[in-house]
Amino acid sequence: MNDEHKKKVNQKYEEQLQKGERFWPDAIYKDLLVSFALFILLIGLATFVGVHPEPKVDPTDATYVPRPEWYFLFLFEFLKYFPGELEWVGAAVIPGVLVMALMFLPLYDKNPFRHNSKRIFAVGLMSAIVSGIVTLTLMAATTMSNLVAVILGVLVAALMFFSLYKEVPFLQGAVRKAVLWVMTIALVGIVGVSYQQTAAMASDEEEVHVASSIAEKMTLGQDLYSIQCVECHGPDGEGGEIVGVTGIEDGTFVKSISSKDEMYTRNDGSLFDIVSYGQPNLGMPPYGGSYGGSLSPSEIEYIVTFMRYTWDDRAEVPAEAAGAAIPALAEGEVPSYEVHVSAVTKRQCLSCHREGKENNDYLMDTYAGILDGGINAPNVVAGDMNSILLQTIQGVELSGNDGEIIHVMPPNGKPIKDEYIDIFIRWVEAGMPETADDAAALSTEVVPVAEETPSE
Ligand code: HEC
Numbered sequence: 001m002n003d004e005h006k007k008k009v010n011q012k013y014e015e016q017l018q019k020g021e022r023f024w025p026d027a028i029y030k031d032l033l034v035s036f037a038l039f040i041l042l043i044g045l046a047t048f049v050g051v052h053p054e055p056k057v058d059p060t061d062a063t064y065v066p067r068p069e070w071y072f073l074f075l076f077e078f079l080k081y082f083p084g085e086l087e088w089v090g091a092a093v094i095p096g097v098l099v100m101a102l103m104f105l106p107l108y109d110k111n112p113f114r115h116n117s118k119r120i121f122a123v124g125l126m127s128a129i130v131s132g133i134v135t136l137t138l139m140a141a142t143t144m145s146n147l148v149a150v151i152l153g154v155l156v157a158a159l160m161f162f163s164l165y166k167e168v169p170f171l172q173g174a175v176r177k178a179v180l181w182v183m184t185i186a187l188v189g190i191v192g193v194s195y196q197q198t199a200a201m202a203s204d205e206e207e208v209h210v211a212s213s214i215a216e217k218m219t220l221g222q223d224l225y226s227i228q229c230v231e232c233h234g235p236d237g238e239g240g241e242i243v244g245v246t247g248i249e250d251g252t253f254v255k256s257i258s259s260k261d262e263m264y265t266r267n268d269g270s271l272f273d274i275v276s277y278g279q280p281n282l283g284m285p286p287y288g289g290s291y292g293g294s295l296s297p298s299e300i301e302y303i304v305t306f307m308r309y310t311w312d313d314r315a316e317v318p319a320e321a322a323g324a325a326i327p328a329l330a331e332g333e334v335p336s337y338e339v340h341v342s343a344v345t346k347r348q349c350l351s352c353h354r355e356g357k358e359n360n361d362y363l364m365d366t367y368a369g370i371l372d373g374g375i376n377a378p379n380v381v382a383g384d385m386n387s388i389l390l391q392t393i394q395g396v397e398l399s400g401n402d403g404e405i406i407h408v409m410p411p412n413g414k415p416i417k418d419e420y421i422d423i424f425i426r427w428v429e430a431g432m433p434e435t436a437d438d439a440a441a442l443s444t445e446v447v448p449v450a451e452e453t454p455s456e
């Protein structure tokens with residue numbers, strides 16, 4: 001700092017003193033004004049915008065990915081560029097060095113000039129850092145592509161740099177103003193468009209259905225139970241010998257999980273835990289996501305709700321949930337796939353005959369699957385009372401095309417209820433109508449015919 005410059009600074013200082021800006025009351029007054037404005041802004045935000053709470057915490061859910069507040073997201077994103085064992089470098093060393101650099105700034109920054117126009121290096125460095133922070137935050141917080149995030153980051157940095165550092169030779173006067181305006185408009189435009197896209201995606205996600213009533217939970221729980229549990233525990237939780245289930249030895253015996261004994265000794269919490277951890281040493285796989293299973297905590301809760309309200313005589317089933325049973329057939333009524341057959345297969349067959357299970361490739365989760373699926377397809381033929389499916393559920397063991405045995409279905413020695421067998425028989429007899437409407441149309445006409453056809 002040369003003497004002339006020193007003098008200038010001193011002179012400016014004296015001038016400022018003369019003007020007489022005092023801490024009390026002048027500065028305090030300004031402070032108060034600004035704090036009050038911020039306070040009003042906060043009240044306004046709280047009233048009109050509010051916070052959107054995340055779902056209730058669930059301590060058993062290890063699949064939950066915690067995320068920092070938005071102002072730390074750039075650090076969070078930054079960590080992605082460090083492999084696991086070097087995470088400490090990104091998490092502590094680099095931010096630490098940067099903060100230290102700021103703290104010791106007065107010791108090494110000897111530039112006598114304070115105005116930004118004289119500090120090209122400082123302004124440039126800070127613009128670059130801000131650009132990095134903006135880019136990383138955008139990458140972490142939005143769904144925009146990395147390229148767009150980088151462009152936005154560079155725009156922000158350029159805007160910051162050019163507004164602070166005014167001595168760029170080719171950027172003066174009207175040109176400078178125009179450039180700054182164009183950059184600002186571009187920035188606002190890109191942010192606006194990507195905000196809309198992000199909002200649109202978020203509203204798509206919100207449509208994920210969450211069961212709220214007991215009736216809804218029971219229905220969802222029943223579906224899940226049918227798919228996940230029936231093959232070992234039976235459609236009514238009755239247990240018995242497990243046969244034909246991959247991953248567990250034929251003949252393994254499971255006790256009833258629907259008995260009074262089970263329901264009275266296990267509360268919902270312990271049922272939840274058993275389903276979540278499984279009983280691996282006894283042959284039951286874990287279902288909780290945290291233990292390698294495929295169900296979310298709410299799905300397990302639905303299963304437990306279904307079990308409780310269906311099997312525990314102390315739990316009173318809400319009236320709205322009572323209709324979930326398989327509808328009984330009236331005299332002469334033709335069952336449809338939609339209403340009757342799918343309800344039976346869901347409970348009695350789907351646990352083994354679905355995607356991911358071998359069982360002769362017979363997927364029973366769709367109408368077409370039941371008609372055309374299986375290595376011995378067709379397993380059902382309209383009007384054919386000797387259809388493979390009908391025989392197996394009536395206790396007949398067959399030999400397949402490949403010479404392998406097709407066992408009695410279900411293979412655990414416990415035939416399905418007579419009224420369910422009746423549903424299959426009447427359905428095949430009537431030509432396997434898919435929808436309730438088709439079935440209703442057949443009902444009146446087919447009844448007499450059905451009675452004429454001598455059954456074997
Ligand atoms: C691969 C076969 C298998 C599947 C699938 C299976 N379990 Fe199990 N489960 C078992 C075996 C084996 C046991 C322990 C044997 C026993 O206690 O009788 C068991 C035990 C249980 C018990 C504890 C009984 C007690 O009080 O000790 C409950 C409750 C239970 N299972 C519920 C379920 C539910 C709900 C599902 C579906 C999400 C399911 N299981 C799926 C095989 C299975």
Ligand code: HEC
Pocket residue numbers: 230231243244245345348349350351352353359360361362373374375376377379388389392393400405406407408409410411412416
């Ligand atoms: C515990 C598992 C299990 C359940 C439950 C089960 N199946 Fe099967 N199913 C099998 C297996 C295993 C096969 C392969 C053939 C065999 O080993 O008997 C099979 C094969 C079949 C086939 C022959 C498919 C083909 O193209 O070869 C039919 C038809 C069939 N099942 C119908 C049913 C029906 C209907 C139900 C429900 C009432 C049912 N199954 C329930 C395990 C099961």
